[in-house]
Amino acid sequence: MTVALTARPAADGLLLRPFEDADAPALIEIYRDETLRRFTRIPVDDAGQAARWLDVQHRGWSEGSRYSFAVLDAKTGHLVANVVLKRGARGGEAAEVGYWTAAAARGRGVAPRAVEALTAWAFAAFADEGLARIDLLHQVDNAASCRVAEKSGYAFRELLTALPPEFPLDGHRHSRNRAE
Template sequence: MIDLRAPATPSAPELVLRPWREDDLDALLEAYRDPVLRRWTRQPVTDPAQARQWLDRARQDWDSGRRLSFAVLTDDDDGPRLVANVALKKVAPGRPAAEVGYWTAAPARGRGVAPRAVTAVSRWAFDRFAADGLRRLELLHQVDNPASCRVAEKSGYRFQEVLPAQPPYPRDGHLHVLTLAQV
């Protein structure tokens, strides 16, 4: 079992990153009640059936190695609480690049959760997959999402270029890159 950690900061507790589990269903539903999160994600999660499908897909993708999604949790006075999701996508032996994606639950925004979680997964990805040829991680977001630009920059990803809109994304995007040499 993979269990990554991101240290505490003055504004946020330690983060625990682990694969998604069936008992995350209620927390996933709660996170997706946020209209801001729903605006930036492609797969709606509005009821328990969709949450089960999301979790099943996350497990299947993990098992196949296509997409490695981490639930990001804090442990506060009420116990573990879901605060984000970070995914490593398109990683494969011999493939020099992979993609990192993420979302942050509403109560965790502005507390440094996303940059710490993205940094933890990025370092883990290079530690785990550099021997298989991984040399570059890409973080993409739409141009009208300045918060994602800040997360990319705080995580060490450098802006590389503007990408033209491409379905399912209706707007141009930003490509940010982190290389093995930068870590």
């Protein structure tokens, strides 16, 4: 079963929708932020890289493995964040949530609201497929992501060992179960 593109998470003051090709200029601008670049793996420096990044998001939707949402400020319509559910194997009990927040939107509660909205949406959308747990992973040096996890109801579960070069530092695994 593939979730319809019309199904959208809901968050106070935010609009969540699948990414569109027209988001490329905003992505390029947002990815100029060094903090964002430090914690993301795919660079977006120009139109070509933005197109490749967007293609990953579009393919994820069509394959049913990655549901990425552009998070827009409801008042301005500006792109302020990204939130994504990574399913991996269809019908699996676990998935992973990922996100980033544009520098100008940090400190306004955007990430916790977007993560909470995606979490509620995912548990509802994939209940029949057995989704029971969503993990939130981050490096130990990303204190902001630890706060987002806590504010979004994701409990700390374990310390993860570094896996260089992709994950050079140890990490945290926070989780939320559908029953919680």
